[in-house]
Amino acid sequence: MKLRLSFHGGAGTVTGSRHLVETDATRFLVDAGLFQGLKKLRELNWKKPAFDPEHVDFLFLTHAHIDHAGYLPRLVKDGFRGPIYCTRATFDLAQLMLMDSAKIQEEDARYANKKGYSRHKPALPLYTADDAAGALGFMEPVDYGEWLEPAQGVRARFLNAGHILGASMVEVHLETGERTIRMVFSGDVGRYDMPLHSDPDPLPDCHFLIVESTYGDREHKSAPIEEQIGEALIDCIERKGTVLIPSFAVGRSQLVTLCLRQLIQAGRLPDVPIHIDSPMAVDATRIYSRHIKDLSLDDSLNDDGRIRLFPNNVQFHRSVEESIKLNKMPGPRIIISASGMLTAGRVLHHLKRLLRDKRNLIMLSGYQAPWTRGRAMIEGKRTVRVHGQDVPIKAQFIPISGLSAHADRSELLKWVRSAGSSQEQPDTVFVVHGEPKSANAFAETLTKKLGTRTFRPNLGDSYDLIELLDS
Ligand SMILES: [Zn+2]
Numbered sequence: 001m002k003l004r005l006s007f008h009g010g011a012g013t014v015t016g017s018r019h020l021v022e023t024d025a026t027r028f029l030v031d032a033g034l035f036q037g038l039k040k041l042r043e044l045n046w047k048k049p050a051f052d053p054e055h056v057d058f059l060f061l062t063h064a065h066i067d068h069a070g071y072l073p074r075l076v077k078d079g080f081r082g083p084i085y086c087t088r089a090t091f092d093l094a095q096l097m098l099m100d101s102a103k104i105q106e107e108d109a110r111y112a113n114k115k116g117y118s119r120h121k122p123a124l125p126l127y128t129a130d131d132a133a134g135a136l137g138f139m140e141p142v143d144y145g146e147w148l149e150p151a152q153g154v155r156a157r158f159l160n161a162g163h164i165l166g167a168s169m170v171e172v173h174l175e176t177g178e179r180t181i182r183m184v185f186s187g188d189v190g191r192y193d194m195p196l197h198s199d200p201d202p203l204p205d206c207h208f209l210i211v212e213s214t215y216g217d218r219e220h221k222s223a224p225i226e227e228q229i230g231e232a233l234i235d236c237i238e239r240k241g242t243v244l245i246p247s248f249a250v251g252r253s254q255l256v257t258l259c260l261r262q263l264i265q266a267g268r269l270p271d272v273p274i275h276i277d278s279p280m281a282v283d284a285t286r287i288y289s290r291h292i293k294d295l296s297l298d299d300s301l302n303d304d305g306r307i308r309l310f311p312n313n314v315q316f317h318r319s320v321e322e323s324i325k326l327n328k329m330p331g332p333r334i335i336i337s338a339s340g341m342l343t344a345g346r347v348l349h350h351l352k353r354l355l356r357d358k359r360n361l362i363m364l365s366g367y368q369a370p371w372t373r374g375r376a377m378i379e380g381k382r383t384v385r386v387h388g389q390d391v392p393i394k395a396q397f398i399p400i401s402g403l404s405a406h407a408d409r410s411e412l413l414k415w416v417r418s419a420g421s422s423q424e425q426p427d428t429v430f431v432v433h434g435e436p437k438s439a440n441a442f443a444e445t446l447t448k449k450l451g452t453r454t455f456r457p458n459l460g461d462s463y464d465l466i467e468l469l470d471s
Contacts, residue, residue, distance in 0.1 A: 001176045005183075005208070006462035008049055009033055010433040013459075014214055015067040016044060017433055019185065020051055023174060026151040027051070028082075029059040030170055030185045030210075034070030034101070037369075045071065045126055050460060054079035058150045060158075061086040061139075062187025063167035064093035064250070070101050072135040073127035083140045085148060087158050089166030089291040091141035093250060096283050102132035144168065159201040162190020163405050164251040165288055167197075171204045181465065182206040184426070188214070188433070189407040189415050195225075195262065196255045200407070202418035207469060209426035211416065213434030215408045216442025222402030225259050230268055232361055232398050233334075237272055241359035241395075242331040246347045246374070248340040249280035251405050252365060254288045256336055257310050274310075275326060277317040277346055278338040285316070327353060331360070340366055342373035342384075352386045360395035365403045413445060416452075428468055429454045 002024050009016030009031075016035035021028055035041040053075050061084055062068055072084065072094075086094065105125035112123035142148060147157045153175035158168035170185045184206040192199045203209070222228065236243050247253045253276060263269035276282055317323045323346050326335060337347035342364075351373070354360040368374030373384045377397055383390040407415060419425045429452050431443045436456075443454040455463070 001466055003174065003176060003181060003465040004462055005210075005430070005465055006050075007430075007432065007457040007459065008051065009035060009044070009071075009459065010067070010212075011457045011459050011461065012436055012439070013037075013041060014433055014435060015041060016071070017062075017068045018049070018071065019210060019432070020056070021172070021174075021183070023153070023176070025153055026057045027055060028150070028154070029056050029075075031062055031068040031187070032059060032071040032075045033065075033067040036067055036070075044459075045074065049075075049078075052079070054081070056080055056082060058082040059084045060156060060170045060172075060185070061090060061094070062158075062161065062170060062185065063164055064090045064097045065164065065188065066097055066101055068187065069094055069097060073098060073102060073131035076135040076138060077127055077131045080138075082138065083150065084135070084138045085140050085142055085150065085156075085158075087144055087166045087168050088141040089287065090168070091139050091166075092287045092290070093164070093166055093284065094139065095136055096280060096287070097250070098132040098135060099129060100280055102127055102129040159204070160198060161187045162192075162194070162197045162200040162407075163188045164190075164197065165291055169201070169203075171206070176466065181208070181469065183208045183210070186211040186415075188212050188405070189412060190405055191220075191407050191411055192414065194255075196251075196258050197405070200415055200418075202420070203415055203426075205419060205424040207427050208430070208465060209416065209428070210430045210432055211412065211442075212406075213412065213431045213439045213442040214406045215404070216412060216431065216434050216438035216445070217440075218408055218438070219410055220402055220404055220408040225400065225402060226263055226266075226268065228400050228402070229259070229363060229398075230263065232363075232396065233263075233269060236359070236361035236396065237270055237332040239359045240331045241357070241361055242354055243334040243361045243363060244347070244350050244354050245334065245336045245363045245365060246340050246342050246351070247281070247336050247338060247365055249278050249338040250284040252340060252403060253278070253281040253336050253338070254285055255403055256365060257285070257314060260334065261310055270332075271313060273329075273333045274314045275317055275333065275335045276314060276337075277323050277326060277335055277350070279318045281336065281338055282316045282318045285310075323349070326350070340374075341368050342377075348386050351384075352389070352391055355384070355386075355391050355393055355395050358394045358396065362395055362397040364397065364399045366401075367404070368399075409442060409445060412442060413449060416446065416450065425450055426452065428452070430463075431456050
């Protein structure tokens, strides 16, 4: 009997999640993410995978983030033809994310051709909008908790992982003759007691756990969000400034809007206009609203029998014309725009304009990577370069923490422990989807606190699970 697990991405790094399971009867993938970040990682997207996509029978997609789903169009282009199972909300968000990703790939190729810096002539996109549409055609949305039988001897279901709308962990049962081997793939694990997404479901009893470790070496120590933003926000509104909140379009923008609604409802913030200025955030917000019953939101958000996420005065700006109108609107108001790390997008136009006036306030939410404008501001630089100009930083700015969609070390441990008694905790844990420092730290934590056997696979590593189970 054969049962092999191999790691073709998201191992030793936080992007490119792709885990392959092979038995005598079938072969399937969990996630097909894009490698992102540094060039040497991005180049991996162009390498032929070590498995043949044509011979993969089906795929479980844990959630719509690009580092888990963004390779799907290429996989289908290279011959994968099986069903892609995912939750209904993931299906809705994946349409948005994959089409956007294809647009970026096409723009990158166009830009490389214009500048002539590609080794390939002409430079081709990794995939196109047609390829993305092709991949979407293979998606089969299912309900949380619904047992699937994608191949003989394989049963699986999606459980709620919190994190972002639709995010799931996958529980897989594999019949191997006399015994059933149970595996759980965590996907990305969300946080506990967060305003927008519900807590992750408890970890089911399993032999093998494949767990992410993005924040495996850190704690998100932070004061409640209202405390962090309340005072600075009110001061800015009182001096008739504009508040700019650069934010990821999916998940973060909705969480920020919900926090603002709670402040307004509690009478702590005046009812100022709030603008969501990013076509993707506008679309994602609509999808969130549509799936609102899956979010297990607090009853106090129930309004006239309808649950609403947002304050009354939220305005959506989808088109460029609608966005440009914002330039002429004086404060006080709040603008939420993408991207979250000030790397690209409409937020840059607002940044350029708003940074020069000390009445304004910029709120940076979440992690700011080392090479970004967001990081430059945190490090106390006096100017940032936007659209070729050095713009002086006169506006006030504060970083807000605690809005991460990822569990920190304690929360990851809490989730692994949620499996119940020590007999029910996983025999073996593969720690993936983290930089080596985080993955090592979390693996050590698991060994120390739970006595679990852990592995930290690298790219391309492969394990015989039957042998492991019997050893
Ligand atoms: Zn994610």
